[in-house]
Amino acid sequence: MEGNLAAALALRAETYGWRDHPLFYAGDVTYSHGEVHDAAIRAAGVMHAAGVRPGHRVLIALPDSIGFVTALLGTFRLGAVAVLTGPEQAEAGHAHVLADSRPQAAVCAPELAARFPSVQVLTAEDLTDEPAAVPDPARLPPDAPAYVQYTSGTTGPPKGAVHRHTDPEAYFEALAIGALGVTPDDVIFSLSKACYPYGLGATVFFPMFCGGSAVLWPDVPTVEGVLEQLRRHHPTLLFTVPTWYARLVGAAAEHEAVEHGAVEHGAVEHGAGGREGVFGSLRAVASAGEPLLPSLADRIEDVFGCPVLDGLGSTEVGHTFISNTVTRRRRGAVGLVLDPYEITVRGASESAEPGVLYVRGPSVMAEYLGRPEQTAEVLAPDGWLRTGDLVHVDEDGFVHHHGRIRDQLTVSGERVSPLEVERALGQHPGVVEVVVVDSADDDAALRAFVVLATGTMPAPELEAELLAQVRDRLPAHKVPRSVTFLAELPRTPMGKIHRATLR
Structure with missing residues (x-):
């Protein structure tokens, strides 16, 4: 198996006696480490029967579920490359990922199948079938590609970052061990979904x-x-x-x-x-x-x-x-x-x-x-x-x-970091989120958008108070022209603030 991440994780669970330990809680169902690895082996057999081979790409558009995890690990086991995309993405987003990655197969819900023409489409339920044969884990070099995740697309079309089979262990050691000190007793809950980087590490790799x-x-x-x-x-x-x-x-x-x-x-x-x-x-x-x-x-x-x-x-x-x-x-x-x-x-x-x-x-x-x-x-x-x-x-x-760097603004001929202004506004106890952008119709003005804490009411007096707070801390050209109060800020599917929408 050498550099095969799926095989390495299965061996790790066997070696340390984790096979019977809970791995995932999904509603009322609990899946053990051993059950998940066994399901991934079956999934690999199904995908192999569908024509997936080492080096092929498999597009996965599934919600956080046992189907997502087994599709991912099954792809790794075959030496294929998983291409991850959010199932909630718009049709145009899926079309971009499909054209950019050119997968051999896609694993998705039945209602999304029409979005992936000309490739072999499997569902999560298909992956639970008992395959006629299960190939051995592909023998891979340590730097073999394992998965592709796309950037947020805030500065142009999303680009697919290619990661290797060895990458997850590195960031597990860094954050999970080095910063959080995780143990087998920990139960992890990520609101960021597993198709995106933050959730993939927290939900899938860290507990495994x-x-x-x-x-x-x-x-x-x-x-x-x-x-x-x-x-x-x-x-x-x-x-x-x-x-x-x-x-x-x-x-x-x-x-x-x-x-x-x-x-x-x-x-x-x-x-x-x-x-x-x-x-x-x-x-x-x-x-x-x-x-x-x-x-x-x-x-x-x-x-x-x-x-x-x-x-x-x-x-x-x-x-x-x-x-x-x-x-x-x-x-x-x-x-x-x-x-x-x-x-x-x-x-x-x-x-x-x-x-x-x-x-x-x-x-x-x-x-x-x-x-x-x-x-x-x-x-x-x-x-x-x-x-x-x-x-x-x-x-x-x-x-x-x-x-x-891309968020820096030019106001009255001077460069301004919006984060500096946002932090000045954020020192007010009633502010929980704030974004500062340049004005589309005035290159000498900034505009602020603020989400208030529960119990803090938007009012002209509060706007004046916030602007005065910035005026006390920063030069005049960094003081926003206005403050707009919002219930929430516009975001990309990855959870990043979509500043262009506010402009």
Whole structure:
């Protein structure tokens, strides 16, 4: 099997005695490590009978489910390459991935089959059939490609980052072990779906590498749905983006208000409260994808009763490579560089001045699929990846994020980092999320969009207060012309803020 990840994970479960341990909780059903690996072997047999061979690509468009996991592992076992895409993507998104990756087969729900013409289409149910024969795991070199994940597409058509069979163990050791200290007793719940980098690591690979378990939840997240999963499965680790932490903190605040009223009337019903409620099983929560405002981080820790670990990762690296940890964290920083990664900051004349972040490590992508010129723009022959982030590193080694190069704005002829303005607005206790963009009809003006905490009401007086707060901290050209209050910010399917929509 050599470098075959599916075979290596199955052997790991056998060697450490995990085969009978729970691996996935899916509604009322529990799947053990052994059951999942056995199901993946059957799936490999079905796909092999359908013509899938080493080096072929298999497009997988399934929700978080046992079918997704067995399709993924079955593809690995055959030495084929999994191409991951969200089943919720629009038809145009699927068409792009299909044309770009040119798969041999697709695994999807029956209602999506028509989107993938001219390829062999299988369903998750097909993969449960008993195959006539099951081939041995493909013998692969360590650098063999395993899966392709697409970038968010905020700066053009999504590009497929190619990752190897050895990549997941690298980012497991970095974040799961190095930052979170995972053990076989941990139950992981990720609101980011497994077709995307954050969820793939948290939901699929982390529990398989450590002998722990995870929640498989196919639904589109809602606050009530998340709370129900927390009540049912009692996870110890939660992974999501700042938006969802804000919503959960808001739900807890609403529950507290209701409970307070109930106490006054002599009736209390426990639900979405803080440490004593549905969040009581959590020992740590991880945040990534967007900047985490310090004010929101404080609220999360108050409500959840456990540390929130901000971090920085990318599709090109596979997962998080800089993070706060359960033993070392600093509010306002994205964390420490995690072993085995290394970073360098280029273009800064002083240590406290932001520069361009480069990262090197064993899980940095091999290439953008079929795009050698775009690969060469970000990935040097010596392995250094240009991330497009602006950062500085303080004297204690903590990395501070100053936004993305592509998000920088020109206002009145001067360059402005919107994150600097967003943090100034975010210091107000009523602000949980904020985005600053340039004005489409005035190149000398910025506009701010703000999501408020539960119980904070939008009003002209509040807008004036927020603008005055920025005026006290930053030069005049960095003060937004206006503040618009929104119930939520527009986002891509990967959960990133879609700034172009706000412009």
